[in-house]
Amino acid sequence: xxxxxxxERSMTxxxxxxxxxxxxxxIVHCMQCGSCSGSxxxxxxxxxxxxxxxALIEAGQRERVLSSNTxxxxxxxxxxxxxxxxxxxxxxxxxxxxRLALREGLAAKTDAPALARTFTGLLEKYGRSFEFGLASRYxxxxxxMAMLKMGPLGxxxxxxxxxxxxxxxxxxxxxxxxxxxxxRELGGTA
Amino acid sequence: xxxxxxPGCSLECSSVAYDISVRKVAEVLGIxxxxxxxxxxxxxxxxFSQDELVAxxxxxxxxxxxxxxxxxxxxPCAACYLNLKKTDTLMAxxxxxxxxxxxxxxxxxxxxxxxxxxxxxxxxxxxxDVGEAAIRAKVKRPLTGLKVAPxxxxxxxxxxxxxxxxxxxxxxxxxxxxxxxxVVDYPLKxxxxxxxxxxxxxxxxxxxxxxxxxxxxxxGADMILTMCPMCxxxxxxxxxxxxxxxxxxxxxxxxxxxxxxxIAFGLEPKQLGFGKEIVAAExxxxxxxxxxxxxxxx
Numbered sequence: 001x002x003x004x005x006x007x008e009r010s011m012t013x014x015x016x017x018x019x020x021x022x023x024x025x026x027i028v029h030c031m032q033c034g035s036c037s038g039s040x041x042x043x044x045x046x047x048x049x050x051x052x053x054x055a056l057i058e059a060g061q062r063e064r065v066l067s068s069n070t071x072x073x074x075x076x077x078x079x080x081x082x083x084x085x086x087x088x089x090x091x092x093x094x095x096x097x098x099r100l101a102l103r104e105g106l107a108a109k110t111d112a113p114a115l116a117r118t119f120t121g122l123l124e125k126y127g128r129s130f131e132f133g134l135a136s137r138y139x140x141x142x143x144x145m146a147m148l149k150m151g152p153l154g155x156x157x158x159x160x161x162x163x164x165x166x167x168x169x170x171x172x173x174x175x176x177x178x179x180x181x182x183x184r185e186l187g188g189t190a
Numbered sequence: 191x192x193x194x195x196x197p198g199c200s201l202e203c204s205s206v207a208y209d210i211s212v213r214k215v216a217e218v219l220g221i222x223x224x225x226x227x228x229x230x231x232x233x234x235x236x237x238f239s240q241d242e243l244v245a246x247x248x249x250x251x252x253x254x255x256x257x258x259x260x261x262x263x264x265x266p267c268a269a270c271y272l273n274l275k276k277t278d279t280l281m282a283x284x285x286x287x288x289x290x291x292x293x294x295x296x297x298x299x300x301x302x303x304x305x306x307x308x309x310x311x312x313x314x315x316x317x318x319d320v321g322e323a324a325i326r327a328k329v330k331r332p333l334t335g336l337k338v339a340p341x342x343x344x345x346x347x348x349x350x351x352x353x354x355x356x357x358x359x360x361x362x363x364x365x366x367x368x369x370x371x372x373v374v375d376y377p378l379k380x381x382x383x384x385x386x387x388x389x390x391x392x393x394x395x396x397x398x399x400x401x402x403x404x405x406x407x408x409x410g411a412d413m414i415l416t417m418c419p420m421c422x423x424x425x426x427x428x429x430x431x432x433x434x435x436x437x438x439x440x441x442x443x444x445x446x447x448x449x450x451x452x453i454a455f456g457l458e459p460k461q462l463g464f465g466k467e468i469v470a471a472e473x474x475x476x477x478x479x480x481x482x483x484x485x486x487x488x
Contacts, residue, residue: 021242022284041382045394073394075385076235077344078272082356091349098239111390112239119236123248127230129199138389153427160466162204171228175298176251182297183247186290 013062021089021096029086030054036080036090042073050080050090053097066106071097072113114142124180127170132163191319194256194263194307195223198270199231200419205267207463208419211448212266212312214462218328218455219320223264226255232273235386246287247294249277253309254295254302266312266448268345268418275309279351311346312448313417314353317361325368330456332370336478338450339376339411340366341402341425343383343418356380362415362447369454374409378402383424392431399424399432403440412474413443415450422446426468443471456482 011019018024030051037049047068048056056065074094081091101107118138122130135154139147157163170176201209216223229252237245253274256263265271281288281304288304295301316325340362346352347359354361359380363373381402384395402425406414416422426444433440444467452462459465459472 022280022287041384041398042387042394045391072390075382075387076238077382077385078348079344079380079382081349089349095238095242099241102240112386115386115389116236116239119234120240123231123233123237128202129231129234131199131204135389153431156468157204157427160468162206162466164203168199168202170230172298175300176230176248178297179247179251179294179300180244183244183291183294184241186243186293 013060013065014057016062016100017057017093017096020100021092023089024093024096026086026088027054027057027093030058030088031086033085035083035085039079039083040074041077041079042075046070046073050094063106065097066101066104067108069108069110070094071101072108072110111138111142114138122167124177126167127173127176128168130167132165133167191220191315192222192224192260193310193315194260195225196229196252196263196265196270196274197225198265198267198419200267200423204423205419205446207449207466208266208422208446210461210463211446211452214457215316215448215451215455218452218457219316219324221264221315221320224257224260226252226257226263229255232270234269234273243287243290243294245273246277246280246291249273250281250291250295250302251298251300253278253307254300256307261306262308262310264310264312264315266417268311268343269420271309271311272345272348278304278307278309280304311353311417313346313361313365316451317365318353322364322368325365328455329369331454331479331482333366333450333454333479334370335372335480336475337372337374337410337412338366339374339406339409339414340379340447341376341406341414341416341421342379343416343421344380346417347380362417365447366415366450369451371450371454374406374411376406376409376411378405383418383421385420385424388424388428393435395424395428396432396435399428400436403429403432403442406442407440411442412478413445413450413471415447416444417447422467429469441469443467443469443474445471453479458482 034051037043037051043049048070053070071094078091107113122133197209233245233248342359347354347356366373384398387395422444429440449462
């Protein structure tokens with residue numbers, strides 16, 4: 001029998017996932033108990049529940065996993081992570097799958113990536129989040145019709161002093177930019 | 191007691207009532223809050239979806255900016271709290287990642303040693319550091335007659351090493367019994383409010399919001415106490431749209447726990463940011479509670 005040394009064999013999909021999130025190596029201990037799927041508040045809207053998704057990862061179904069809507073339904077409530085009897089950092093693995101899907105251009109057709117990019121774009125511009133800018137930009141470019149529906153809600157927030165039309169900027173924006181630039185150069189994922 | 195203070199972006203604007211009431215309550219309890227100078231956004235969940243090292247470095251800048259004389263930071267927002275705590279833990283436990291984050295920080299002439307600053311939630315500081323006796327001693331207007339549903343939300347007690355039980359936390363419940371309120375048994379206390387789903391897929395969020403509101407109504411609660419800006423926004427601002435979606439109606443005030451703590455300490459609603467919520471809370475307070483002691487003696 002010919003054996004291929006581990007460091008020479010091609011990277012499996014499982015290896016890719018493991019390499020992308022700290023602690024993700026515990027995924028090999030998944031015993032398909034389904035505690036994660038049963039705990040997930042958004043399970044009903046997922047193409048594959050977390051348990052099924054982990055079986056697909058194990059089976060090397062790269063494209064099927066990365067193009068699914070599953071991770072984009074995850075809102076990081078950590079219920080699965082807390083309950084997993086094998087201590088698999090499931091929420092962090094969902095984040096890793098989002099990053100992989102974006103990098104590979106396979107992200108499912110949901111508005112979640114657009115919201116994420118608009119949010120961090122404003123963070124980089126001002127150093128702080130800008131709620132009015134986020135809502136207006138995100139809706140305008142992604143769901144302009146829904147913007148009309150948002151009008152009354154935005155107005156009631158504004159009249160109660162809960163929405164500002166001008167952003168707050170941090171003083172040392174250059175410092176933040178230098179840190180972000182360096183972090184990107186270091187190869188992105190930790 | 192001196193603590194660094196990280197308000198987070200929501201507390202500057204959409205949840206300014208939380209910031210106002212946190213500062214007021216801290217003043218009453220002798221919690222000395224020193225806002226971190228020039229803090230930046232924690233990135234919420236959105237940076238982690240794109241680039242983990244950038245996400246952690248952005249969070250770590252805040253930890254690095256904490257006054258070297260102070261070794262604890264108080265964070266009222268659940269998402270900021272989780273991000274700061276998660277990054278600190280990661281840097282303390284994983285030297286390789288910690289090193290990379292510090293390499294990024296060094297581009298801004300900053301450095302942070304994982305574990306140096308203890309990241310703490312406002313409820314934790316009030317419950318554990320101030321404690322029952324000191325809090326009871328400050329109560330001027332007991333919340334007797336008021337039924338509250340304690341809603342912790344998801345991120346405050348997760349994912350691990352939480353300051354309260356992850357499945358069945360009790361510290362907010364106990365705090366409000368000290369204030370004289372009737373705390374209803376709220377089975378969905380750690381369930382998800384939908385997070386950013388109100389922006390992405392409304393029907394998905396509406397279903398989660400409906401469950402939380404229905405359960406509080408079923409338990410006879412007069413109001414829901416929250417400790418997270420996102421939970422407050424979803425349950426308060428989206429309460430009307432959720433009711434419309436399900437052809438029903440709700441009238442459940444959603445207030446930050448620090449606002450009601452201030453009421454129990456005898457402060458006026460206007461000093462605590464009341465009036466900013468979409469579903470008005472003051473009518474319930476007036477209907478259920480005896481007037482403040484200062485008002486009766488005047």
